[in-house]
Amino acid sequence: MRALLFSLVFIATAASSAAVQAQDNTAFADNVARGKALVVKYCSGCHAVELTGNSPHPKAPPFRTLSERFPLDALEETFIGTIDTGHPGMPVFKASQDQIDAIIAYIGSVMQ
Template sequence: MKRCASALLAIGVLWSTGSEALDLEQRRVEAMLQRMCARCHAVGRTGTSPNALATPFRYLGENKLYDPDFTQRLQDGYSSIHRAMPTARFGREDTEAVVNYLRAIQEPHTPK
């Protein structure tokens, strides 16, 4: 019985540590996106984009976030046809973290 309780405790500790790490990672990515993108985009779970033409990141859509081309473009240098948008380039680890963050904040969007 003690072994079972110890095993469950260990699993609980690992799970909570993993959840905490994910939260820390998401906060790190959100802060990075705030610095890089918030001049135009709403980067979090709430809020409107300062630039009305810039999609809030929570509305990017799952299709884009599971597209390998999108992930590769983040690594190669993501840019837009909009002149005001700077090229965003991420290393492999940051790319994975950005995509995971964006997946975590997605919500359905109904245009007004």
């Protein structure tokens, strides 16, 4: 009887963990999708934002190669408040923390 009870508790815990994991995966995928929409709208005029392709602006690094210049966690600090790296021609984009999180999630999904 104890073994059966233990098995039922284990199965219920595993099922609950799987449901939470599925929700986390969905939330992460939604965040990545929001980030992609933002970078397509605000960044793709200069940067390559996909897994392939060249940046329209020759001096704008493709997002997939940003890890060669910055660790992903350093990008968040750069984006807090305004997304402005200080180089000429880059528009200033005021971003909420949710938008920054989404952009960082998307960039992380395409970085090499």
